[in-house]
């Protein structure tokens with residue numbers, strides 16, 4: 001099964017990372033506390049469709065290289081992030097507050 005970068009990232013983020021302990025919904029982080037450029041192998045191999053990949057890049061919208069923030073951890077926030085990416089932020093404004 002072929003996954004686009006974005007779908008691969010979403011799939012990888014369904015699991016918390018065993019390596020850097022980034023929670024589900026968040027990109028991997030480096031030891032220096034920045035968003036990693038790639039998901040850790042230990043994480044993306046949890047996704048059967050990604051198991052044979054050599055590397056899964058973190059998409060630009062996660063801000064690789066910028067300071068890592070927890071913030072996509074709860075389901076509501078994940079939905080909000082997805083809505084933002086589809087240009088529907090206004091619909092859910094307020095629904096994902098309090099983060």
Ligand SMILES: [Zn+2]
Pocket residue numbers: 017018019020021022027028029039040043
């Ligand atoms: Zn990780």
